[in-house]
Amino acid sequence: MKPLALLAAAAAIAAAGLAHAQTPVRIGLLTTLSTPAGYIGEDERDGFLLAVKEEGGKLGGIPVQVLVEDDALKPANAKQTADKMVQDGVRLFTGINFSNVLVAVAPTVLDAGGTYVSLNAGPSTYAGKNCNPGYFSVAFQNDSYSDSAGLAANELGYKRMVLLAPNYQAGRDALAGFKRTYKGQVLAEIYTKLDQSDFSVELARVRELKPDAIFQFHPGGAGINLAKQYANSGLSQSVPMLTPIYSMDRRMLAAAGNAGNGYYLTASWSADLDNPTNRHFVDAFVKTYGRVPTDYAATSYDTARLIGTGLKAVGGDIEGKRDAFRAALRKADIQSVRGKFRFANNQHPIQDWYLLHVEPDAAGKLGYKTLKVIAPDHVDPHAVDCAM
């Protein structure tokens, strides 16, 4: 036998042996990799795969195979992909970033008896009376980033505020969440167009109203536009800006330049959080991918490691021992990069929310500084409606 053929035969035998020992657990990871929001999916995928890589292709000691698919931010596409994966026997899903995509996919997974572990999107759909034993949200429930901002506004002493959000479901939800906890006076709620790129008119209105501060929710390009124009109009010198982290994430901050300076943000995680897991995670992520991780990557890393605890508890048998698998997930038995982390009855997190401030570091580069815990052990408002 030629050496090469010998090697191939050996490899085949070894592979067959391994396969016999344990077929890897397949995990469907659908996320947004194309479209301008593609950077979000990249960070989510990379954060998740970092945890897998650190264990040498395993999670919780169980070999896993992560099937990464792009949903192109289209609910119908994502549902089709999920349908196909379910037919192929995949029973464990994660990855989706956008709530509208998630609510299209989750029923497919849950109806097939599968488990969905969300690493970002947390629509109210599965947080209240339709909470589901097969559905976990590791990152947050969507209301939390805006109602924690309301608490932050109270704390910062803002008495009169103007609220801005695009006129679509998530925008209206963000303002509703903010108003639920904010105790001061709302001078105006300004709804912008979803695809709006120029905010000069709205900023002129804000100047006329002379509020103590602005709360706004504009993720992605719109948020960068708003930041640049807010700084250019000179408004940034007199009226502070308060937003959820998703309206000024790390990539947006880089694109907005100095315009992001001085922003107050609410977040459940920050790269400077001082706990051993987080220090390890940030170092490893920077070393592996050459960039500082975002919140998206952080919660994805947690999600992968949480799935690891479940797999370990059932030896990878997520179909036969499904309930034991879910019970193990429910324990939230991980050292989270966010510090304290456990699940409420609706399988959404109980966690601290932090107030961050954008300011230059010693080298003059803009970054996030964690000021304080703004909402300790925060639970979303829908948990009370969940019967689990």
Added chain:
Amino acid sequence: MLLFAEQTLNGVQYSALLFLLSAGLTLVFGIMNVINLTHGSFYMVGAFCAASAAAATGSFAAAIVAAVLGAGLYGFVVERLVVRHLYRRDHLDQVLATLGLVLFTNELATIVFGRSPPFMDIPPMLRGSIELLPGLAYPTMRLAFIGAAAIVALALWFLLLRTPIGMLVRAGADDHEIVDALGVDVRRVFLLVFVLGALLCGFAAVMSAPLLAVQIGMGERILITAFVVIVIGGVGSVRGALLGSFLVGMSDAYGRAWVPSLLAGFLPAQLADPLASSLISASAYILMALVLLFRPFGLLPARI
């Protein structure tokens, strides 16, 4: 009163952006009878070239050159490789081909420039604001935008009405078969018009890049509004594009400024807010419907 003046300036600035984008679009559509969805991609290419040049050299002048040349060059390549085969095809083929180009350009930009939106700063001499009236300070960058667009509009008027090239373009718009028969290579005129449109996109891009996010797909959003503008103004007419830009830009600015408070005056808040935001979102289309009702060929059509 000051607020009114400020909102007027905001409207004029938005109109100026719309004009720079729609002038080329209306010429291509009106003269060559080509629906070119790639027009928005030229704007995006210009913005990415501007941001890259500014990052590499730190000079705004270099950014202007890079944006205009980049968009113009891309326009040239697109015309030579794809669009020239579409002149005699029907509109559906043109839409399909140029939509494909839009998707292609987006992916190409992702591969070349990456997915993170690059940053472009306002050049030092255009930072800050100028006090136009006591109590009315307006950002210098936006004033410069309005000024630059006005100069471009004048130059375009001169080019089209006072030069031999402009005469050919107008003749081509009128009846390109006769122009052809008179021994003028009308294809060359088409190429010129097409590249001119792309150049204008590049210029619009470099002027707006310091105020806007430079990102994949930024052209498609504004392209729809640009189409509304040329339909209102009359297809093929640069004057129409100017008028249409002003109508759309000003109604958008005034609408966003006053419709919410106006409605809140006589409607309960839970009714006024969603109604106002829907009205604002639809304002350009309502305007278009009204214009088409009375002037089916637009306000200033090139040909009757």
